[in-house]
Amino acid sequence: xxxxxxxxxxxxxxxxxxxxxxxxxxxxxxxxxxxxxxxxxxxxxxxxxxxxxxxxxxxxxxxxxxxxxxxxxxxxxxxxxxxxxxxxxxxxxxxxxxxxxxxxxxxxxxxxxxxxxxxxxxxxxxxxxxxxxxxxxxxxxxxxxxxxxxxxxxxxxxxxxxxxxxxxxxxxxxxxxxxxxxxxxxxxxxxxxxxxxxxxxxxxxxxxxxxxxxxxxxxxxxxxxxxxxxxxxxxxxxxxxxxxxxxxxxxxxxxxxxxxxxxxxxxxxxxxxxxxxxxxxxxxxxxxxxxxxxxxxxx
Numbered sequence: 001x002x003x004x005x006x007x008x009x010x011x012x013x014x015x016x017x018x019x020x021x022x023x024x025x026x027x028x029x030x031x032x033x034x035x036x037x038x039x040x041x042x043x044x045x046x047x048x049x050x051x052x053x054x055x056x057x058x059x060x061x062x063x064x065x066x067x068x069x070x071x072x073x074x075x076x077x078x079x080x081x082x083x084x085x086x087x088x089x090x091x092x093x094x095x096x097x098x099x100x101x102x103x104x105x106x107x108x109x110x111x112x113x114x115x116x117x118x119x120x121x122x123x124x125x126x127x128x129x130x131x132x133x134x135x136x137x138x139x140x141x142x143x144x145x146x147x148x149x150x151x152x153x154x155x156x157x158x159x160x161x162x163x164x165x166x167x168x169x170x171x172x173x174x175x176x177x178x179x180x181x182x183x184x185x186x187x188x189x190x191x192x193x194x195x196x197x198x199x200x201x202x203x204x205x206x207x208x209x210x211x212x213x214x215x216x217x218x219x220x221x222x223x224x225x226x227x228x229x230x231x232x233x234x235x236x237x238x239x240x241x242x243x244x245x246x247x248x249x250x251x252x253x254x255x256x257x258x259x260x261x262x263x264x265x266x267x268x269x270x271x272x273x274x275x276x277x278x279x280x281x282x283x284x285x286x287x288x289x290x291x292x293x294x295x296x297x298x299x
Contacts, residue, residue, distance in 0.1 A: 083287050084246040087263030090256050093286050097278040099221055101152055103137040109182040109212045112197050121211055124203045129265035130214040142220055149178040152220035155277040162253040171238035177224035180217035207269055216258055221277045234272030254279040
């Protein structure tokens, strides 16, 4: 009888139960086994394919994009023109941005299960310009956007704002990828390759994808996007709109190109579909001295 009853439980209810059990287990583990700073962040299995939080409505004030601005915001903020950046400056902007809920870097994750080959791949990756990227410090602060895709709270708010802005201009943006952990990135990196892995094939793969530990998606502040009805985002009307005037329409919502066309030694070849969130304030204040009379950029 008990088997019959459990078989009749709706799948949606069963999924919710599993999520709740997973979340409770993670919470108890964090209380019993606290991790010191710098320890390896244990990525919950639920964060790879299933949400560990509920669907997200438009954000309350707590989840607004990152800013040090005090209320009220400067009256002329909407009329400001954004500074232009070179490709290397875009990359530096993401690396130096003060983004919340990121863990200290820990030991490099496994790539191929061969320690010697992994070290060679990491050396090749660094030579190409890849950098180690942190994981979220608290997975419970990620927010589910759609179809199992999660982002950090500020990035989630900024994505919804960008999506709405694009729609008002006639472009239907699609969110294709968001937060990706080490295990997920390992699958992405190795998927096109056959075992046993050859170093030459792995080095060639670095032109198209970051190895685990080096993807900006690990942070929860990177997105891959597309436009409905267009196979190649780099040649789509939406990309033309976002990239115009040094990506002004993306900057308006705190987004910058992740791998810009003129980025130089930055890891993969330029990826027009990937953007990273840094916040409007970081964009406006990147060229400003740390102390000055500008009310927007005053520390």
